[in-house]
Amino acid sequence: MTTEELLxxxxxxxxxxxxxxxxxxxxxxxxxxxxxxxxxxxxxxxxKDNPITPGVILTECMAQIGLVCLxxxxxxxxxxxxxxxxxxxxxxxxxxxxxxLPGEKVTVVSEKEVFRFNKLKCNVxxxxxxxxxxxxxxxxxxxxx
Amino acid sequence: MNKDELIAKLKPIIxxxxxxxxxxxxxxxxxxxxxxxxxxxANLVDIILDIxxxxxxxxxxxxxxxxxxxxxxxAIVTSKLNS
Numbered sequence: 334m335t336t337e338e339l340l341x342x343x344x345x346x347x348x349x350x351x352x353x354x355x356x357x358x359x360x361x362x363x364x365x366x367x368x369x370x371x372x373x374x375x376x377x378x379x380x381k382d383n384p385i386t387p388g389v390i391l392t393e394c395m396a397q398i399g400l401v402c403l404x405x406x407x408x409x410x411x412x413x414x415x416x417x418x419x420x421x422x423x424x425x426x427x428x429x430x431x432x433x434l435p436g437e438k439v440t441v442v443s444e445k446e447v448f449r450f451n452k453l454k455c456n457v458x459x460x461x462x463x464x465x466x467x468x469x470x471x472x473x474x475x476x477x478x
Numbered sequence: 479m480n481k482d483e484l485i486a487k488l489k490p491i492i493x494x495x496x497x498x499x500x501x502x503x504x505x506x507x508x509x510x511x512x513x514x515x516x517x518x519x520a521n522l523v524d525i526i527l528d529i530x531x532x533x534x535x536x537x538x539x540x541x542x543x544x545x546x547x548x549x550x551x552x553a554i555v556t557s558k559l560n561s
Binding site: 421423424447449450451452473474475 | 518519522523524526
């Protein structure tokens with residue numbers, strides 16, 4: 334599966350798609366990136382006159398790249414145009430270290446811990462443009478075709 | 479390992495994932511993981527993986543499908559330990 338095909342299989346769209354591209358992907362890990370739009374809807378209220386990307390959105394970005402992209406890659410053989418993956422986030426434990434401002438580009442690196450019985454659990458981290466650690470944690474989800 | 483010893487080993491594995499604490503207090507061999515303890519499918523996988531580590535066994539898809547209550551979990555663990 335090419336990364337182009339993989340991105341087409343993602344079940345998200347604007348304004349809730351937080352993947353721009355996949356830099357590399359294998360059975361055990363994925364690296365991808367996203368640039369937060371200056372005018373994203375959540376900056377209007379988070380915070381008043383002080384736009385900062387909400388932690389829940391950072392977690393979503395990490396889950397979309399780190400869990401869903403990797404999960405689709407792992408299920409590639411079973412997927413086609415009519416067979417879409419069913420996805421559910423089941424747990425996340427996240428620590429945040431630095432703020433992400435409007436327009437910032439982030440890179441997400443995810444390493445598979447386990448993928449068995451349809452459950453994918455990954456150690457995921459997010460880095461900013463200076464390669465500083467923005468957030469890291471453990472995300473789990475159920476994925477099946 | 480007798481039945482009581484086995485239940486005593488299984489209880490701490492199950493405990494972190496239980497949603498119905500009252501049902502867990504009254505746990506018997508007939509206690510159903512999903513219907514009684516309200517454990518979801520994602521956490522059922524965690525329990526399976528923790529059982530594998532605790533007893534140093536390997537469980538397969540068909541074991542997972544059969545593991546509906548405490549009794550079936552004990553039966554599967556016992557048969558794996560004896561095989």
